[in-house]
Amino acid sequence: MYMSDSGRDIVFDIFEKVLSRYSIFKNRDALRPDYIPDNLPHRSEQIQRLAFILAPSLKGSLPSNVFLYGKPGTGKTAVTQFVLSRLKMKAKEAGSTLAISYINCRIAGTEYRVLASLCSSIDVDVPFTGLSKAEVFQRFRSGLERFGGILIVVLDEIDALVKIHGDDILYELTRIKESSSGRGGVSMIGVSNDLQFKEFLDPRVLSSLSEEEILFRPYTADELYDILKERAEIAFNENVLSESALRLCAALAAAEHGDARRALDLLRVAGEIAERSNSQSVTDEHVRRAQEKIESDRVWEAIKTLPLHSRMILLAVYVNLKRNESKCFTGEVYEVYKELCEGLGLEPLTQRRISGLINELDAMGLLNSKLVSMGRYGRSKRVRLNIPASMILQLLKSDPYLSSLEGYVEKYWSKG
Numbered sequence: 200m201y202m203s204d205s206g207r208d209i210v211f212d213i214f215e216k217v218l219s220r221y222s223i224f225k226n227r228d229a230l231r232p233d234y235i236p237d238n239l240p241h242r243s244e245q246i247q248r249l250a251f252i253l254a255p256s257l258k259g260s261l262p263s264n265v266f267l268y269g270k271p272g273t274g275k276t277a278v279t280q281f282v283l284s285r286l287k288m289k290a291k292e293a294g295s296t297l298a299i300s301y302i303n304c305r306i307a308g309t310e311y312r313v314l315a316s317l318c319s320s321i322d323v324d325v326p327f328t329g330l331s332k333a334e335v336f337q338r339f340r341s342g343l344e345r346f347g348g349i350l351i352v353v354l355d356e357i358d359a360l361v362k363i364h365g366d367d368i369l370y371e372l373t374r375i376k377e378s379s380s381g382r383g384g385v386s387m388i389g390v391s392n393d394l395q396f397k398e399f400l401d402p403r404v405l406s407s408l409s410e411e412e413i414l415f416r417p418y419t420a421d422e423l424y425d426i427l428k429e430r431a432e433i434a435f436n437e438n439v440l441s442e443s444a445l446r447l448c449a450a451l452a453a454a455e456h457g458d459a460r461r462a463l464d465l466l467r468v469a470g471e472i473a474e475r476s477n478s479q480s481v482t483d484e485h486v487r488r489a490q491e492k493i494e495s496d497r498v499w500e501a502i503k504t505l506p507l508h509s510r511m512i513l514l515a516v517y518v519n520l521k522r523n524e525s526k527c528f529t530g531e532v533y534e535v536y537k538e539l540c541e542g543l544g545l546e547p548l549t550q551r552r553i554s555g556l557i558n559e560l561d562a563m564g565l566l567n568s569k570l571v572s573m574g575r576y577g578r579s580k581r582v583r584l585n586i587p588a589s590m591i592l593q594l595l596k597s598d599p600y601l602s603s604l605e606g607y608v609e610k611y612w613s614k615g
Contacts, residue, residue: 200464222436223474223481224457229433232460233281240429242274245413249282251413256286256349257295261384264373264408268394271414272458275390278415286351296348304360310368313360314339321346331512340375342383344396350385350496357389358396366404373407375569417457423449427466429559435470440481444469462493465489498586501563501596508548509556510594516566516582517591518608528579529568530553542604557582 228234239246245267253262267275283299290297300320307313311328314335318325323342325335343350350373354360356537361369372385389396389410397405420428427449431440448469452462468489473481476489502513515535519527522535533550540547548556557580558564567583584591595601 211611223439223470223479224434225436226434227467228469229430230463230470232463234430235277235284236429238429239274239277239281240425240555241418242278242415243274245274245278246282247416248411248413249278250286250387253282253286253351254279256297256351256386257290257293259349261349262351262386264387264389264410265413266389266391266396266408266410267413267415268391268396270417270456270458271392271450272456272460273415273417273463274459275415276355279355279388279390282406283351283353294525296346298346298348298350299353300350301353301355303355304358307358307360310360310364311335312369313354317350317352318342320352321350334372343375351388352385353388353390355390356392358391358393358399361396361399366400370404373404381444385408404607417564418453418459418462419447419457420446420453423459423462425459427462431466434467437480439479440470441483444481444483447483451486451490461493464493468492480533498565499590499593502565502586502590503597505560508553509560510598510601511543512553512556512560513565513584513586513591514604514608515539516584517588519582520584529557529584530579530581532557532582539604539607542607543600554580 229236231453234512249265249267252265255262267279269275280301283301287297287299289295298320302316304313307316310332311330314332315325315327318335318339321339321342323338325338330338369387372387375385387408387410400408424446427445431445445466448462448465451465452458455461466489467480467484469485472492473485474486476483476485502510505513512532515532516527518539519531519535521549523531529550533553536553537547547553557566557568561568564585567585568580570580570582595605
């Protein structure tokens, strides 16, 4: 048990302090990305368009398929859930036979799980695994005919499914009406962050979809301010949030492609930082600290989830830079990488593959690789870390695979 100097349980002390002190939050869940408020500022056009497209389902007619495009944090999922929640209520009032299936394709991961979710939405039981996709789809088709109504399927992050598994499932869903006895039908809402998503689709699928499109542009700083102001009134107690802190959150998020999720995260984390420091208000300083924390958390999460050889490249760049700061090219990085592989008993990848992984790390912003002229020796890429060296050392200590290399790297720490 962790005890303080006075003999009290430290964890219980923390909990008691949180329970007894004044909270600046009234409803912090209002700042979560999955919170759907009663009003979505600056998205009335998209809401109305989607509502008009889906409205025929209330009279038993199959709506057009529709695709929603836009960068992350532009309101696609919020608008979809906002409209569908009201459609569901109106369908119940009107006695319409209507069901809704919401599937995040990135989380579902496989076609089988997508089909299983579709079956579940119309009360068709299928095992978690064990059946062929054809069998699951046949059960879904039969269940849809028994259901006899309209099933609206939301495929959020649909590009994540199609880019990995292809578009067969989309083709089957668009043609299901042709092979049924006339009862029941499927209308799809595809949600994608990729504006070029349709380039991945087979022409036959595009023809069958005959979809409508709704584009979601990024929010401006003023629009983000309006969103944050409305959410803040729900989330915080009165007079705890300064006007300048609110505008700073909006400005920082607008600089990153107008991402409302980013703005809400900033405001929520700033509030949590203020509360933990016993502050009675959220200030610009809290927002700045929140920005640093979110950036650090995001980078660390990206590093932790890298493939093993990509993590080893980061470590190799660190070691090489400590050996010789003025000479860190892909060739030297590869030599250190091979030493690390030897220390772990791994077969090293080819230098060409490592060069490709360096490019990927550069695209992620974790490394900076710049092509430079070596005179009569041709050209090579100079490599630099874009993350603090402390994160590399943290990775070395916490990574179960790389921790055995700690002794090898330790001699360079003092130079970090």
